[in-house]
Amino acid sequence: MKMATQVETIPVAPERDYLNTEFGLGSWFLTTDHKRIALLYLISITFMFFVGAFFALIIRLELLTPKGDLVQPDTYNKMFTQHGLVMIFFFLIPSIPAVLGNFLIPLMIGAKDVAFPKLNLLSWYVYDVGAIMFIYTILTGGLDTGWTFYTPLSTSFVSSSVVVGALAIFVVGFSSILTSINFIVTVHRLRAPGMTWGRLPLFVWASYATSVIIVLGTPLIAISMALVALERIFGIGFFDPLLGGDPLLFQHLFWFYSHPAVYVMILPGMGVVSELVTCFSRKHVFGYWGMALAILGIAVFGFLVWAHHMFVAGISVYSAMVFSVLSYLVAVPSAIKVFNWTATMYKGSIYLLTPMLYALGFIGLFTIGGMTGLFLASLGIDVHVTDSYFVVAHFHYIMVGGMVTAFMGGLHFWWPKITGRMYPEGWGKIAAATMFIGFNLTFFPQFVLGYLGMNRRYWQYDPQFQVLNVLSTAGASILGIGYVLPLAYFLWSLRYGAKADDNPWNAAGLEWTVSSPPIKHNFHETPDVTTEAYNYEDLPCDIEIPREASVVGH
Amino acid sequence: MSDRVDALYIFLISVTGLVTLLVMVLILVFIFKYRHSKHPVAEQVVGSVPLELAWSLIPLAIFMIFFGWGARLYVDESTPPKNSLEIYVIAKQWMWKLQHQTGQREINTLHVPVNRDVRLTMISQDVIHSFWVPEFRIKADVLPGRYTTVWFHANKTGTFHLNCAEYCGTLHSGMVGKVVVMEPDQYNQWLSHGGEMGSYAETGQKLFQSLGCTNCHRFDTQGRGPNLVGVYGKPVLLTDGSSVIADDAYVRESIVNPGAKIVAGFRPVMPSFQGVLTEDQVLSLVAYIKTLAVSEQREPVSNRPPVPERSSGVEVQ
Numbered sequence: 001m002k003m004a005t006q007v008e009t010i011p012v013a014p015e016r017d018y019l020n021t022e023f024g025l026g027s028w029f030l031t032t033d034h035k036r037i038a039l040l041y042l043i044s045i046t047f048m049f050f051v052g053a054f055f056a057l058i059i060r061l062e063l064l065t066p067k068g069d070l071v072q073p074d075t076y077n078k079m080f081t082q083h084g085l086v087m088i089f090f091f092l093i094p095s096i097p098a099v100l101g102n103f104l105i106p107l108m109i110g111a112k113d114v115a116f117p118k119l120n121l122l123s124w125y126v127y128d129v130g131a132i133m134f135i136y137t138i139l140t141g142g143l144d145t146g147w148t149f150y151t152p153l154s155t156s157f158v159s160s161s162v163v164v165g166a167l168a169i170f171v172v173g174f175s176s177i178l179t180s181i182n183f184i185v186t187v188h189r190l191r192a193p194g195m196t197w198g199r200l201p202l203f204v205w206a207s208y209a210t211s212v213i214i215v216l217g218t219p220l221i222a223i224s225m226a227l228v229a230l231e232r233i234f235g236i237g238f239f240d241p242l243l244g245g246d247p248l249l250f251q252h253l254f255w256f257y258s259h260p261a262v263y264v265m266i267l268p269g270m271g272v273v274s275e276l277v278t279c280f281s282r283k284h285v286f287g288y289w290g291m292a293l294a295i296l297g298i299a300v301f302g303f304l305v306w307a308h309h310m311f312v313a314g315i316s317v318y319s320a321m322v323f324s325v326l327s328y329l330v331a332v333p334s335a336i337k338v339f340n341w342t343a344t345m346y347k348g349s350i351y352l353l354t355p356m357l358y359a360l361g362f363i364g365l366f367t368i369g370g371m372t373g374l375f376l377a378s379l380g381i382d383v384h385v386t387d388s389y390f391v392v393a394h395f396h397y398i399m400v401g402g403m404v405t406a407f408m409g410g411l412h413f414w415w416p417k418i419t420g421r422m423y424p425e426g427w428g429k430i431a432a433a434t435m436f437i438g439f440n441l442t443f444f445p446q447f448v449l450g451y452l453g454m455n456r457r458y459w460q461y462d463p464q465f466q467v468l469n470v471l472s473t474a475g476a477s478i479l480g481i482g483y484v485l486p487l488a489y490f491l492w493s494l495r496y497g498a499k500a501d502d503n504p505w506n507a508a509g510l511e512w513t514v515s516s517p518p519i520k521h522n523f524h525e526t527p528d529v530t531t532e533a534y535n536y537e538d539l540p541c542d543i544e545i546p547r548e549a550s551v552v553g554h
Numbered sequence: 555m556s557d558r559v560d561a562l563y564i565f566l567i568s569v570t571g572l573v574t575l576l577v578m579v580l581i582l583v584f585i586f587k588y589r590h591s592k593h594p595v596a597e598q599v600v601g602s603v604p605l606e607l608a609w610s611l612i613p614l615a616i617f618m619i620f621f622g623w624g625a626r627l628y629v630d631e632s633t634p635p636k637n638s639l640e641i642y643v644i645a646k647q648w649m650w651k652l653q654h655q656t657g658q659r660e661i662n663t664l665h666v667p668v669n670r671d672v673r674l675t676m677i678s679q680d681v682i683h684s685f686w687v688p689e690f691r692i693k694a695d696v697l698p699g700r701y702t703t704v705w706f707h708a709n710k711t712g713t714f715h716l717n718c719a720e721y722c723g724t725l726h727s728g729m730v731g732k733v734v735v736m737e738p739d740q741y742n743q744w745l746s747h748g749g750e751m752g753s754y755a756e757t758g759q760k761l762f763q764s765l766g767c768t769n770c771h772r773f774d775t776q777g778r779g780p781n782l783v784g785v786y787g788k789p790v791l792l793t794d795g796s797s798v799i800a801d802d803a804y805v806r807e808s809i810v811n812p813g814a815k816i817v818a819g820f821r822p823v824m825p826s827f828q829g830v831l832t833e834d835q836v837l838s839l840v841a842y843i844k845t846l847a848v849s850e851q852r853e854p855v856s857n858r859p860p861v862p863e864r865s866s867g868v869e870v871q
Contacts, residue, residue, distance in 0.1 A: 073724050146721045152698060153681040157647070157723055241699025242828065244811075247682055248697070281588070287601035312684065312719075313695045314702045317632050321625050328617035332610055339609040340601075342577055345584040349596040352585065360581060367577055371570035378566065378620045380627025384559055384691040387684060387719040451563070453688025455717050458727035462715065537598050541590075 017420065017517040032117035033520060038103035039418070040124050041094060046487070048090040048131060051138075053483065055083035060442075060473040068460035076459040077144035078160065084147030085165070089172050090131055092399055093214075093261065095407045096268035098127070098179055101207045103418060105183055107511035107518065108201050110192025110527040115185040123178035130172030137165040146457060148258075149224070151239035151250040155231040162232055166225040173218045173225075176264075180211035180218075192510070194529030201509055201533045202285065205292045206271025209299040213260045213267075216303070221257035224250065251313055255306035263302040265399050266366070267295060269406030270337055273359045276409050277341050279507040280356035281348030282541050284534045286340045294333035294340075301330035311382045320379055327377035334370050338363060349541050353505075354428030358409025361436045365401025369394060372447065390450025393443045401439055408435070408486065413507075415490065416500030420517040422546050423497060427489045435482035441475025498546035506539050555631065555707060559691035562623050569616060631692060634705035638673035639666070642754070642837045645676065645683035645696040647722055648729040653837065655755070658748040662731030664716065666708060667741035673705040675802055677833050684720035687733055693719055699810075701802045708735040758842025761835055770824070779824060780817045786847030791818040805840045 018035045028036060058079045062070040071079070102120065106113050114120050137143055143165040145154035154162055187200075187208045200208075227238050228250070237243025239250045278285045285291060307315055307323040341363055350356070372394040375381050385391065408431075415423050445468040450456075454465045461469070503512040510527055511518075531538065587593065641664070642653040652660040666672050676685055676696040685704055686693040694704035708714075718729035736744060751757065762768065770779035780790075786805070789797040793816045798804055807814050809831070812824035827836070 068727070073727070077721075077724065077726070144723075148721075150682055150721070153721070153723055157681050241697075247699075282590075282596040284598050284600045286599060287603075287606050290601065290603075290606045311628070312693050313682075314697055314700065317629060320628060324625060324628075325621055328614075328621050331617060332614050335613040336606060336610050338577060340606070342580050342584070343599070343602075343605070345581065345588065347593075347597040347599055348584070348588050349590045349593050350585055350588050351590050360585075363581065364578060367574050371574055374570060374617065374620055375563070375566050377617075378562065378624030380559055380562055380624040380631060381566065382624070383628065383631055383693050384688070386693065387686070388688075453686075453715060453717070455686070455719055455727070457721040460727045462730075536596060541595050543590075 015515065015519060017515060018520045019420070019517050021520045030121070032113070032121050034102050034106050034114045034117065034120060035418070035518065037120050037124055038099050038101075041098040041102060041127070044124070044128060044131065045091050045094055045099065048086055049483075051135070052083050052086035052091055053480065055079045055086065056476065057480070059083060060476040062459065063461070063469045064473050066461050066463040066466050066469075073459045074144060075142075077146075077457070078138075078142035080457055081143050081146050082138055085143065085169065086134065087399075088147060088261070088265070089169055090127075090134065092265045092403055093176055094127060094179075095403065096272060096410060097176075097183070097207060097210055097214075097264075098123075100203075100272065100407070100410045100414060101183060101210075101268065102179070104414065104511055105186055105204060105207055106190065107417075107514065107522055108204050108509060109187065109190060109195050110510050110523065110529060111186060111190035112521045112523065114182045115189055116182050119178050120182050123175045123182070126178065127172055127175035130168050130170075130175060133164060133168035133171060137161045137168055140164070148254060149228055149250075150254075151228065151231070151245075151247045152241075154228055155239060156235075163229045166229045166232075170222050170225045170229075173222045176214045177218050180214040183207055183211040184215065192527050192529055195510075196529075198288075199529055199532050200292075201271075202274035202288070202291050202295070203268075203271035205295050206267045206274075209295045210264050210267045213264050213299050213302065217257045217260040217264075220253060221261070224253040224257065227253070248310070248313060248315070251310055252307065255309045256303075259306040259309065260299075260302045262395070262398065263298055265403050267298060269362065269366075269403040270295065272406040272410035272413075273341065273362050275507075275509070276355045276359035276413055277344050277363075278534045278536065279413070279505050280351045280353060280359070280543075281345045282351075282536050282539075283344055283348040284532075284536055286343035286346070287336075288533070290336055291340055294336045297333040298330060301326065301333070305330055308377060308382070309386075311379055312386055324377055324379050328374070331370065331374060331377065334366075338367050338370070351543055353543070353545070354423070354425060354432055355409045355413035355505075357429060357432040357436075358405050358412065361432065362402055362405045362409065365397050365405060365436075365439065369397030369401055372397065385450050387456055388450035389446040389454045389456055392456045393446035393450060396443045396446075401443070405435070405439075408432070411486070411490075413505070414511070415493070416504045417511060417516050417518070419494060419497070420500050421493045421497030422500050422504065423486075423493045424489050425545060427485065431482055431485040431489075434478060434485065438475050438478030438480070438482050442472050442479050443475070445469075445471045445475075500546065504545050505543050506541075508534050508536055508539060555627075556689065556691040558627055558630075562627060565623070566620060569620075573613075631705075634673035634703060635671045638671035638705055640673050640675060641666070642841070643674045643676035643685060643696065644679060644833050644837065645685070645718070645729075646679040647681065648718070648725040650685075650716065650718075650729070650731050651834065653754055653834070654745075655753060655841065656745055657751050657753045657757070658745065662716070664731070664733045665741065665744050666733060666735055667738045668708055668711050668735050670738075671705060671707050673703060675837070676702050676704065677806075677837065679833050681722045682720050683718045683722050683729065686717045686719040687714055688717070689714040690733075695720055701806060708733070711735045711737055754838055755841045755845045758835075758838035758840070759845075761831075761838055762842055765827075767839075778820070780820060782843055783846045786844045788847070790815075792816060793818050793820075802840050802844075805843050806836055809836055809839060 018033055062076055141161040144158050144160045230236055231238055237245045239245045239247050274285055305327045308327045311320050412428055449465055449468050500516045502516050644651040650662050652664045678696045678698045683696040685696055690706040692704055692706050694702050712735055714733045716731040716733050770777045771782050785800045788800055790800050791797045810828040813822045816822050
């Protein structure tokens with residue numbers, strides 16, 4: 001359909017871009033173009049997102065009433081387990097890295113592709129194998145261990161498809177590892193002349209740090225999942241006290257990966273937001289090195305705080321204190337980032353376009369998520385609120401309020417580059433506002449619920465909590481609309497969206513110097529980089545986005 | 555304790571709320587003041603190291619207050635006062651079994667006196683559970699194979715929710731109960747019922763005899779196992795030269811995994827009772843052995859046995 005429009009409107013044979021240079025299913029399924037692979041990932045993870053969202057829907061409907069009346073308790077337990085696993089391993093972890101990272105990292109550093117294009121394609125296939133295995137798990141009995149797989153519940157008690165489910169997580173982890181190795185080598189080896197480390201866009205820094213975390217951490221979750229599967233099949237007894245094992249050993253292994261994984265699920269978002277805030281404030285980022293070092297600080301300290309998930313699990317008072325202090329240390333770089341984004345807006349020339357609305361939403365929601373993290377790091381408070389809805393609200397503020405908001409912001413921002421089309425700005429703003437309102441209405445009441453004493457993972461609950469739960473479910477409905485809207489208008493824009501200029505936002509960054517959409521090899525000539533990132537002083541201060549009205553009906 | 559937790563909570567809300575408000579207000583002011591239509595050309599400000607240092611170090615200092623206050627609370631939450639009323643908790647899918655020293659046994663309801671420190675020694679029979687009384691602001695995981703403790707001090711009477719906070723399978727949300735806090739005289743009245751089977755320690759004592767433990771753990775120095783009188787709460791010298799405090803955990807381990815820590819002067823001849831005894835029975839034995847420590851005042855004869863040919867294995871300090 002795209003070709004048809006172009007042939008009609010532009011009599012001169014247009015330059016072939018990455019989308020129309022080759023045709024046929026084979027050109028997609030065997031592509032080694034990082035941009036096409038990014039789109040393949042976008043389709044896969046969008047599908048998995050709506051699978052995960054379906055589980056969330058059942059959860060919120062069940063919690064509309066205190067009694068367990070919609071589904072059976074085992075079904076409910078499967079819903080929250082599968083919601084968590086799908087959203088974390090099949091959506092959030094690959095979201096920004098595998099889609100935006102894949103598309104943008106080579107463009108941002110002036111490279112033709114990633115370092116290992118075939119490995120890049122392989123990682124998408126590995127992801128799909130993992131996803132198919134997990135869907136198979138869901139269809140053949142489901143999984144009800146909780147996403148945390150705590151032993152000995154997962155190894156000796158539940159009767160669901162734990163082994164296949166654990167192996168699906170094992171497999172999908174390798175997809176992240178392959179992508180990350182690719183990114184690390186790409187950033188080290190393929191930077192264009194003049195693209196020094198000090199000139200890298202912060203999105204590249206964030207993706208780089210994320211990749212390092214993934215490469216170091218993911219083998220741990222793979223091992224933990226393998227041990228769970230082995231223990232379940234052969235009854236080996238790593239974690240079974242009856243056989244001399246220790247259930248806390250599993251928690252240490254699990255969180256040693258899964259806490260850094262939290263930063264995998266936020267650092268790329270921080271990278272995106274740094275790009276958006278600078279562009280729509282028309283300004284250099286405030287404190288480039290502070291921002292870059294904060295990213296690295298989070299990546300390093302993120303590995304040293306895992307046991308803060310275990311303050312009531314039976315660890316010693318002294319180790320709890322050490323992990324509490326370290327948890328506060330990792331909060332400092334996050335604070336720096338929030339203040340620096342705010343300062344970036346100072347004396348800017350601010351445009352409140354859709355991507356900026358998402359970026360501002362991110363800052364607000366991430367700040368609340370981060371602040372409530374300070375509550376959880378405080379030992380005396382954590383004892384009360386851990387395993388309650390307070391924790392549920394906290395991590396949704398980071399992962400959904402933070403990462404998903406940043407992903408949506410980034411998708412809008414780079415949509416013209418990815419597709420060559422503008423999304424409808426009016427609808428974009430409506431969706432951003434809908435998500436923000438729906439999100440807060442869903443999750444803010446959960447902070448209150450948690451402190452008042454509502455447990456997470458409860459199929460039925462005390463009637464005193466109903467009002468807040470109804471509010472939360474109402475918010476989730478609004479949030480759901482907020483997610484369906486962009487799906488609809490993004491698809492619409494593929495055909496009817498205004499043609500995008502090469503640089504519709506007048507944004508800094510090499511990705512905006514190439515055509516929209518880019519040609520297959522990104523650059524006609526390898527660029528020579530002579531300026532720092534965010535050189536907005538060299539760019540016009542005005543943004544004139546193409547109006548959708550001008551093309552509708554073409 | 556719940557007041558102290560709430561005080562820190564309010565402090566945290568105030569400080570983080572203020573900072574969040576500050577950030578939000580700044581953002582709104584900047585959006586308004588520097589909107590493109592009003593401020594068409596941005597002025598480039600690339601950063602300020604002093605400012606960045608300020609908003610790194612000031613938060614760090616505030617965080618250390620959060621840490622110190624929270625840690626102080628945690629130490630107190632983790633340290634049951636001496637002379638607490640001790641109650642045993644056995645968790646299983648999906649119920650709470652509560653065992654009083656005086657022999658009363660309850661399911662999903664715990665009666666305690668007001669204004670008294672209560673210490674719970676807890677163990678799970680299957681998966682990990684977590685004992686949470688939101689009103690008291692306390693929580694601790696209940697593990698299989700290991701005792702954990704938690705304590706509280708209820709300062710008002712009433713009925714409070716008791717929840718399992720660690721996901722434990724199908725009816726996790728059904729693993730709820732209540733804590734009934736009573737006036738002392740009411741509590742004593744309550745205690746006067748239901749203890750017909752004798753105290754928990756007596757149950758343990760009967761078990762100790764019926765299992766034949768006394769064949770080896772004799773009340774003199776001639777047994778193949780150590781004399782257990784006066785052992786509880788004291789350091790025990792082991793064959794490898796180290797020593798261990800004979801607490802609940804050690805006594806339990808010595809029953810279910812007797813080969814793990816052999817008392818100096820003895821051979822590893824005791825069979826394991828893993829799988830033979832329920833956690834309930836093991837707890838009753840622990841309760842009984844605990845009373846033997848107390849009885850040393852009453853029975854000074856067995857306290858300091860004459861120096862035997864081989865070491866008694868008990869290092870009395």
